[in-house]
Amino acid sequence: MAETKREIERKYDAGPGRTLPDLRGVAHVADVADQGTADLDAVYYDTADQRLAAAAITLRRRTGGLDEGWHLKLPVADGVRDEIHAPLSDTVPRALAGLVRSRVRDADLVPVVRLRSARGVRHLLDASGALLAEVCVDDVRARRLNGGRGETSWTEIEVELGESGDPALLDKVEKKLRKAGVHRSASPSKLARALAETAADGDPLAAPAAPDTGGDTAGHHVLAYLREQRTALVEWDPAVRRDVPDAVHQMRVATRRMRSAFKTYGKILDRRITDPLGEELKWLAAELGVDRDREVLTDRLTAALADVPRTLRLGPVRARLRIWSVAGRAGSRRRTLAVLDGRRYLALLDAVDALLADPPLLKAAAAPAAEALPQAIRKDFDRLAARVDHALALDPGAERDLALHEARKAAKRARYAGEAARPAIGRPAKRFARRVKAVQTVLGDHQDSVVAREALRNLAVQAHAAGESAFTWGLLYGREEAAAAARERELPQVWAKAARPKLRAALDA
Missing domain, CATH: 2.40.320.10 (Hypothetical Protein Pfu-838710-001)
Known part of the structure; x- marks a missing residue:
């Protein structure tokens, strides 16, 4: 060992x-x-x-x-x-x-x-x-x-x-x-x-020099961002294997940022080349998510249960949550390690390296970064705006929950786009990313509540089948419903602060 x-x-x-x-x-x-x-x-x-x-x-x-x-x-x-x-x-x-x-x-x-x-x-x-x-x-x-x-x-x-x-x-x-x-x-x-x-002339180099695309071009900045995510992906791998706290999350974020960049900057990098790689990154993020989502959900339910007065904890609720957590965690952990040891994952890493060594740059890659990157970010913001407007127009319920989840994904992509452009654009990109992150946070809290309610319902069913009281799980379910409703009421105000004209003006500043 x-x-x-x-x-x-x-x-x-x-x-x-x-x-x-x-x-x-x-x-x-x-x-x-x-x-x-x-x-x-x-x-x-x-x-x-x-x-x-x-x-x-x-x-x-x-x-x-x-x-x-x-x-x-x-x-x-x-x-x-x-x-x-x-x-x-x-x-x-x-x-x-x-x-x-x-x-x-x-x-x-x-x-x-x-x-x-x-x-x-x-x-x-x-x-x-x-x-x-x-x-x-x-x-x-x-x-x-x-x-x-x-x-x-x-x-x-x-x-x-x-x-x-x-x-x-x-x-x-x-x-x-x-x-x-x-x-x-x-x-x-x-x-x-x-x-x-002891080096001799011609000693091998471990990594080829990065292609020179010009320091102020859109292509240069996008490739620099992608290289950062590739480095993060590779460096977090051993931490995930060692079960270091937050490692799965950080590795998953690197895959998402890279995939988002492929989509956002599709006029800079040829999507005919990047889309297949993006699908593989999506696969890896989903596989890592099995472990990460279980970790986050366990933390949320544990904290929620700790906040329930002892007189309202009916039955062996702590033991049942612990058994549920350990059983799910062991399975998701084994699955994560199997993915990292698999051929598909190694092929993905090789494909990322190959793309960065010979990037499929389009004509727009040679444009000044200060012009090309804001245009791409605005498109992502318009996409986010359409999804938020659609979700807010729906009545509360399952359909609205799904629409809010889709808006959350759009907010995350827009935020990543702003973060990627920050070295080239500076404060406007930072301000944009910060405002969109506020929207993403509200939407993320809402989605976490949706997922938690499903888990609580399953725990209640298991408790009932075992002859235990399901009261405490129902109590927590109701609290999660209230939390989700509060986030839905909060969203219009947060979205108003991230008003479209202000964000677009920030990118034009």
Whole structure:
């Protein structure tokens, strides 16, 4: 079973003759305990074209030390990585291979670099003996295993924050190191340094250069936005597999934004090419939605039940909701992972990359972004206006609920269009997106209530069949009806604030 820990560390070059200064007295460091020296032997794996290294991801098999085994490190922020550890084995563990599949696809993971290090370890302890940080002095020898120029060596210092450490401690330790002539490493990892120092002419590049479409053209801005969504899609994949909170939602948003951009900017990118890809993105969003929608619905019903006075909770309502949630969550989770491991998903990622490498730009792509993008956004807004007007003209009921849901989807598309145009248009696009988001929020709350009522009805039926009281589920159903009615009353006012002339004027400003 893979285990995860958050690694917060900094690396420093320790040139010839440099020694580690005495760190006692730095911040709350009361003692520096020598932990001896360990011999570490690590083989790093990557694709032949170094896709993991290009994404600042490292995958290694290491022997020696207290944590020998397989380690996968995923970047979180500067100096912060999530390290996933798996037991020692001869081949890449399946759990770790899955976490890099969105990067690797069908390419083989092969040994690329071997690092052997003599590691001197010291623990920085506070007055109570708690570990504040671990300081390692590594004498490193690196050998390239797949081409390159042989071997290289260096000495570096790592300072990793301990469980009892304050991130501010790293700044104070760094200040002490600088005074001793030790400075931050230019390489983010040992692997990055080894690859750079053993690189040969013609080393493969993991990603081709993006096509140059001109910095001020509509095509340039649309493609830049699509590349952002492609990056988000790939980067959220391992988080979804690890069941990180909100990961499914963020990955699903990336698919929706990309698909919306294909539709909104159909005069810039040829829809004969993008429509089939958009359908695949729609499929992926729907599959991810099984897990995400269950997560959101569970949170909503749990919060609603917690708000019911104890005297009105009749029967084992908490237990029934928990059983319903766990059963549904387990099934949706398995389905999500099966999708991410499937051939169709990998083919979709490849198709996205192919489109961005050779985009089907139309004549309008060469037009100035400040002219072409507002025109596309106005069309999306007119579409939203028509759907809102239609929904408001209907009587309350199932038909109106469906019309409001369609208006919600139109609001989301218009909002995404404004967000995509913000780098080119600036404040008008930001103002547009903000006003449309307010409409989307009201419509989204209404739709959440529609979905919740269906779930509550099913829970009531299950409770009744089991001989339990269905009173509490009926009470919650009534509250959801009232909440939906309140959103319907609120919509005309919110829509009036997002009046069409004002929004169009904002885009023309």
